[in-house]
Amino acid sequence: MPRDRLTPARLGPRDVVHVGSAGLRSRPMRVVLSALGIAIGIATMIAVVGISASSKAQLLQQLDTLGTNMLKVAPGQDMFSGEKAKLPKEAPGMIGRIPGVEDVGAVGDVKPTVRRSEKIPKSDTSGLSVKAASESLLKALRGTVRAGTWLNDANGRYPSVVLGSVAAERLGITVPGQQVLIGKQYFTVIGILDPLPLAPEIERAALVGWQAAGTHLDFDGHPTQIYERSTDTSVESVHKLLARTTDPQNPQNVEISNPSATLQAKAATEGAFDSLLLGLGGVALLVGGVGVANTMIISVLERRHEIGLRRSLGATRGQIRIQFVTESLLLSGLGGLAGVVLGAAATYVFAASGGMPWAIPPWAVGGGFAATLLIGSVAGLYPAVRAARLPPTLALQAG
């Protein structure tokens, strides 16, 4: 009796890939078509996740530049009269003395409305308001002037006005130098602001100097909104002192809010992707998986002779199984790869057109690939088992 133990030789990883890809290489068109379903599924899912991640990244980026260290002070309802409370005139100065506070800006509402000219009725406010603004307001809001200049000591005394971005647009004013009617008096527009995402009420306002508002518009000198910037670390301690400092007699009449909290909440909802679209992607993926299984079954039927030949050359059942599972994995893996590229490209187009940063979460790519590999092995398993069970004599029969 012979000594050799007759143990089958192992196929190296390279040989496994070579054997597993042979069937694909000989039928490129079929590969493209059957990988397409998987590609569409993965692309949909990557795009859905990528687009919401990009929107979120944009909001977070915005928050970063706007800062989360601003608090807004406004008058609440008076407990007894039920009317809107008034903030003390000296409140901005007092707030500025709280440790950690860096900038304080204030605005005060005035009665008259802003119009383009006398031809427009007084009642037509276009949703705009007129406010007296302290000189330090722009710095506290970290705002910037798009055109012209900001209010200062000199121009703040004269009938000059700075328009918020929305106000300028609604009044149809694009360059400084034009005039608008506030109450009965024409004011010269000396500046237009950039958008202020943290203070939309200022975007919709015509801002007049504190002094000029007193002189020309009967401003009573009581602030109606105070914006306060502190160091990042002292936001909480400032928050605690703010009401009492603003109105020591009636701290309960003071409302304090954090405008960046709204943006943060928005960022959180943007991060939640559309689960309906995601589900659609899942369905496409499933259909793609069925397509791959179908292709694999056909491949096994067509390649009966090859299977018989390989068995005659010494392939074990396990090696035949591995060959077809590998083929299925490669097929769905190719689809997955194409899907990731397509989904990333779609996200890029969306992000670029919306001026957003391009963000694809790595877990989405990893999850997409894991899903394809799972689909590939499930879809390939049954055909592979059938191929391995084929009796070699049957496989070699002519016809």
Place this chain on the structure above:
Amino acid sequence: MTTVVELNQVTKEYPGGVAALRGVDLHIERGELLAIVGPSGSGKSTLLHIVGTLDRPTAGTVALAGHDVAALSDRRLSALRARHIGFVFQSFHLVAGVSARDNVAEGLLYSGLARAERRRRAATALERVGLGDRMHHRPHELSGGQRQRVAIARAVVGEPDLLLADEPTGALDSASGEAVMQLLHDLNGDGATIAVITHDGGIAGALPRQVRIRDGQVVEDTCTRAPLPAGGEVPCHATD
């Protein structure tokens, strides 16, 4: 003298009751070149499958290169085929779209040899069958006779103890068929043990030994003494 194939009272019944082989005894010694000849349906292919361990007998024993086939698992049978047996088929069974050299190298894929070595040996085998200048041709760029020679190179590249050819000239014209038979004679002259299945009495008569089967039984096992190829004596162990 070593026995390569030893069949004792081999019977093969297919489901449905067809007895394709009925009590076949067959011994093949190392270095033999024999024909298994018989009319259509006589059981030749069935015999080849059983000798080649692609199928198991329903009764009787099969020993190949000293291994008792009945005692081996499917895995070990695969290893036995990889190491000890080469097959040549009537319809070549080459892989389409793959070069002649890679087709031949495929014959060593399950042998455990490294890829570079497989390709090197494939080139040598192709030269041996006279296709050294067709290494990179793909099957559709070769004639039928050339394709069968590629298939023969694939079967012998692993230097098997036994080469089994089922109607190797069945799909070829007579000139190509003669060239293929000449190649088998040459390989046998180099020491290969070869069994050729054919229904063609002319081809069978040109080989040193003929095993005639009919209705699943060996009816005659004879040696033809002439013509001997140059370079030595061809063993013949016919039982008659």
